[in-house]
Amino acid sequence: MFRHILVPTDGSGLSTKIVNQAVGFAKDAGAKITFYFAKPDCPVAFYAGMDTIDPLTLESLANMTExxxxxxxxxxxxxxxxxxxxxxxxxTVSDSPYRGIIDAAASNGCDLIFMASHGRHGLNALLLGSETSKVLAHATIPVLVSR
Incomplete structure (x- = not known):
């Protein structure tokens, strides 16, 4: 049924578990996988309180993310x-991971997004919101959510 699956990952333990599940699912379905990582953007507002911004710092952060x-x-x-x-x-660099996930699925011709039910915990989850919920709300293709 599904031929091309997008699997977003952040390298966490839960994400690695989901990658393993997605690989098994893809193998059974005879599908291809595209693994996706949303590289965080370093907004200018992050540096607003600093007197000077060392361009090498921005380059170093970009290199570390890459x-x-x-x-x-x-x-x-x-x-x-x-x-x-x-x-x-x-x-891709994305200040909005859910948007990066949806865009990656579209640009790679994926017909399913296979992702974790949650990522961040505690206060971070409340402040940042659930990327999975946002993908579910905005995706135009099926989303398989696993725990």
Whole structure:
């Protein structure tokens, strides 16, 4: 039924569990996976209280984020390839992860988003809201939510 699955990941323990579930699901369905990582954006407002902004600091943060995305997506890719599942990777800078997830699904021609039921806990979840809930509310393709 599904041919191309987008699997958002942040490298957390729960996310790794979901990646394993998605790989098994894709293998059973004969589907391809695109693993997606939303790289955080460093908004200018973050630096508003600083007198000077060192451009090397911004470049260093961008490089660290890129390395993090590479490590996380490479680990996902290895799990899929070891299981014999065809896969690809995608990542974009996004100040709104749910929007990045939906856009990645569309631009990669995915027909299902397979994601965790939750990510952040406690006060962070209250302040930031649930990315899964936002994906569910705004996606135009099916979303499979797993725990």
């Amino acid at each position: 390395q993090q995305a590479e490590q996380i997506l490479a680990a996902c890719e290895k799990l899929a390839r070891d299981a014999g599942v065809t896969c690809a990777r995608a990542s």
